[in-house]
Amino acid sequence: MAFETTASGKWTRAGIAAIALGALGVPAIGALAMPAEEAAATASADAPxxxxxxxxxxxxxxxxxxxxxxxxxxxxxxxxxxxxxxxxxxxxxxxxxxxxxxxxxxxxxxxxxxxxxxxxxxxxxxxxxxx
CATH class of the missing domain: 1.10.760.10 (Cytochrome c-like domain)
Structure with missing residues (x-):
């Protein structure tokens, strides 16, 4: 991922937005994967x-x-x-x-x-x- 900066080295709004979107995507991906993992752990814990x-x-x-x-x-x-x-x-x-x-x-x-x-x-x- 390329981060945009100005000639003086300061972050542009597009660069900050790219970081924010990336940070939001990581928890969302984890949240989607967790229920299946938890279900598998619960199912095997329930088997006597x-x-x-x-x-x-x-x-x-x-x-x-x-x-x-x-x-x-x-x-x-x-x-x-x-x-x-x-x-x-x-x-x-x-x-x-x-x-x-x-x-x-x-x-x-x-x-x-x-x-x-x-x-x-x-x-x-x-x-x-x-x-």
Missing amino acids: LTEEQKAESKALFSQFACGSCHALAEAGGTGHIGPEFDGNEGLDKAYIVNIVNNGQGAMPSFGGMIDEAQIDQLATYIVQVKK
């Missing part, structure tokens, strides 16, 4: 895990010591450093996947340490078993 998948997820929760920071009664987690999963109505699968992959604050990133399929299953497990 098998007993084997629950056991695998519980073992993963234990293996990576999630319960030392997070309370999740079903998995034996009693931590109080991070957010409690039990009773946390605002906690959804997409949020969990993002934070486990990328970390946030005191929470380290586990992306690369746990494969994406396991993170996805763990997030589904947490959403399904939190009380």
